[in-house]
Amino acid sequence: MARIAIDMDNVMADITQHYLKYYENEYGVSIDPATLNGLPEGSAFPEKGAVRLFLNTPGFFRTAPVMPGSQEVIKALAAQHEIFIVSAAMEFPLSLAEKLEWLNEHFPFISWHNIVFCGSKTIIDADYMIDDYDKNLRHFNGEKLLFTAPHNTNLTDYKRVNNWEEVAEVFALKGVANV
Amino acid sequence: MARIAIDMDNVMADITQHYLKYYENEYGVSIDPATLNGLPEGSAFPEKGAVRLFLNTPGFFRTAPVMPGSQEVIKALAAQHEIFIVSAAMEFPLSLAEKLEWLNEHFPFISWHNIVFCGSKTIIDADYMIDDYDKNLRHFNGEKLLFTAPHNTNLTDYKRVNNWEEVAEVFALKGVANV
Numbered sequence: 001m002a003r004i005a006i007d008m009d010n011v012m013a014d015i016t017q018h019y020l021k022y023y024e025n026e027y028g029v030s031i032d033p034a035t036l037n038g039l040p041e042g043s044a045f046p047e048k049g050a051v052r053l054f055l056n057t058p059g060f061f062r063t064a065p066v067m068p069g070s071q072e073v074i075k076a077l078a079a080q081h082e083i084f085i086v087s088a089a090m091e092f093p094l095s096l097a098e099k100l101e102w103l104n105e106h107f108p109f110i111s112w113h114n115i116v117f118c119g120s121k122t123i124i125d126a127d128y129m130i131d132d133y134d135k136n137l138r139h140f141n142g143e144k145l146l147f148t149a150p151h152n153t154n155l156t157d158y159k160r161v162n163n164w165e166e167v168a169e170v171f172a173l174k175g176v177a178n179v
Numbered sequence: 180m181a182r183i184a185i186d187m188d189n190v191m192a193d194i195t196q197h198y199l200k201y202y203e204n205e206y207g208v209s210i211d212p213a214t215l216n217g218l219p220e221g222s223a224f225p226e227k228g229a230v231r232l233f234l235n236t237p238g239f240f241r242t243a244p245v246m247p248g249s250q251e252v253i254k255a256l257a258a259q260h261e262i263f264i265v266s267a268a269m270e271f272p273l274s275l276a277e278k279l280e281w282l283n284e285h286f287p288f289i290s291w292h293n294i295v296f297c298g299s300k301t302i303i304d305a306d307y308m309i310d311d312y313d314k315n316l317r318h319f320n321g322e323k324l325l326f327t328a329p330h331n332t333n334l335t336d337y338k339r340v341n342n343w344e345e346v347a348e349v350f351a352l353k354g355v356a357n358v
Binding site: 003005084086090091093096097100111112113114115116117118119120123124125126141 | 182184263265269270272275276279290291292293294295296297298299302303304305320
């Protein structure tokens with residue numbers, strides 16, 4: 001049994017899709033997601049303040065769509081391993097309660113014992129970390145899995161997983177339906 | 180430089196004093212704190228549901244008094260070491276925002292990068308842990324410091340610190356005023 005630290009934003013929650021929807025609502029412009037590839041998350045959109053505006057909008061995290069396959073694969077992982085949800089939520093105080101409610105709605109099988117909201121992830125002790133950010137993986141001592149997000153498409157330093165089906169393959173999960 | 184994980188309740192925040200005040204307000208009875216010694220936190224008071232009631236009362240964590248000496252000693256520790264505030268806040272969702280506001284008010288020198296709200300503390304990787312609970316210290320791999328609280332007075336498994344002056348002594352802090 002391994003201990004697996006799983007990030008929320010861009011890993012369990014499809015924040016990119018959520019940005020695209022918020023962007024169209026706010027600015028009336030439909031953005032081709034391919035144009036975000038390889039650019040920093042905070043400045044990938046034409047309107048440079050957009051991402052920070054969305055991240056500070058009440059309800060943003062609470063209404064984020066679930067990343068396809070994450071519920072089924074995390075449930076299967078939790079049956080065989082020790083799962084911790086580790087989110088760098090402290091930068092956005094509004095997000096704390098919203099993220100907890102979001103987890104309770106979409107991942108009700110995850111106990112509060114196994115949820116961590118932090119700033120820096122350097123204090124996390126686990127065997128695996130699944131995350132979309134270099135800054136979180138860089139100082140981690142265990143196995144690192146980079147979950148693909150537009151901002152990290154050029155990064156070549158880590159073993160990459162493009163979706164939850166590939167996470168299931170890494171952990172050789174069997175019998176995971178609907179991934 | 181060491182990494183030091185510091186608990187909030189009963190370590191940075193004087194939760195026992197806060198219980199006593201809430202108890203007197205709610206039940207009109209002044210409790211001698213010595214009667215709490217050696218008893219589980221949740222059932223030490225004559226009214227058995229009192230502690231859980233207080234912990235779930237909006238404003239309880241936000242208005243907790245600061246443990247004497249904690250501000251000065253943690254500020255001095257932070258100048259020489261890497262400090263992380265690690266609180267098992269996830270059991271009481273109301274407490275998340277309140278604890279963050281409380282830290283920002285009373286410990287403004289602590290960055291959001293160095294704050295962790297979790298459930299189980301088994302995932303914490305640090306050199307020292309200062310905590311009042313056996314359940315948090317038990318699985319920790321570093322140096323364990325048991326901060327004295329009424330519920331742990333009979334515990335003999337750990338090096339004990341009775342107050343922040345003794346914490347300053349453990350880390351050989353010099354020039355800490357007003358402790």
